[in-house]
Amino acid sequence: MEKTHESAEDYLERILMLEESGVKEIHAVDLASSFGYSKASISVALKKLENGGYVALGPRQQLYLTPDGYKVAKKIYERHQVLTFLLETIGVEKEIALKDACRIEHDLSDETFEALKKCAIEEGLNK
Secondary structure, eight states, X not given: OOOOOHHHHHHHHHHHHHHHTTOSSBOHHHHHHHHTOOHHHHHHHHHHHHHTTSEEEOTTSOEEEOHHHHHHHHXXXXXXXXXXXXXXXXXXXXXXHHHHHHXXXXXXXXXXXXXXXXXXXXXXTTO
């Protein structure tokens, strides 16, 4: 599996978040509106994700994460949660913490993330 681009990771993460929030069928328009984009603006990216094996389309054009797509989405989503928690723990306002976590989550090494995750757990994440 080749390295995905930051925007692709954001799309995969958002599909996972929509699934986990209870959305039964996710269509391109749902994904676009969750970012404040037009459907046309994300169609090329979704086609690349489909061709790369990260998403699949159902019979009604609903989006599904493939196992590879789920793996990437879960990794980015976990990073987002841990980073947001840590930033809020040190006093960063929630909205800023969410935005900063979204920027940072893509560039951390696995080693650094695991150290931050350990710290977050010690500070009470998931307790």
